[in-house]
Amino acid sequence: MKAPATIHPDDAGVGPHPHRGFSPVTFIFKGGVHHRDSRGNDSTIYAGGAQWMNAGMGIIHSERPPHDIHEIGGRQEIIQLWINTPAKHKMDQPMYFPVKPEEAPVVTSADGLVNVHVFAGEVLNAKGPVPSQVEVNAATLVLKKMERSTFPCLKIITQWFTC
Secondary structure (H helix, E strand, O other): OOOOOOOOHHHOOEEEEEEOOEEEEEEEEEOEEEEEEOOOOEEEEEOOOEEEEEOOOOEEEEEEOOOOOOOOOOOOEEEEEEEEOOHHHOOOOOEEEEEOHHHOOEEEOOOOOEEEEEEEOEEOOEEOOEOOOOOOOEEEEEEOOOOOOOOOHHHHHHHHHOO
8 A cells, every 4th residue: 555645735736827807715624725926915824714815907826735734734625716706896906815713703603503704794793804896795604513503594595695
């Protein structure tokens, strides 16, 4: 049996590439993401945080695992969504918003079993720190092992899909 390979962070992820006219939004669940771009932004956000970039008129960026990925468990779990920018903002200057876990407001269910981390828009009266160019509510939910919770999840889902 072959031993697992160790990959250097510079050889993983996505190297420099362009974007224009939309917002790639990355939510980090394990590990971290090191973002660098042509506007001088250079930051790493770890598990529980998010990176939001309004590409506007155009930007070149890279997204790679952080250099300490092996020291923090060697795993990276992320999800990235692309949000179309309204026509009136497609030629705006690009903007980048790194959001550390402690910078996102958290709403907790009465039973303590569900935490909602709000990154943009407003969810359950908590406002996210990212100024999105579209009306969107962006949040992650952390659910503890449970059989039942009294948290109004349907309200959250309804908010997400009725913009």
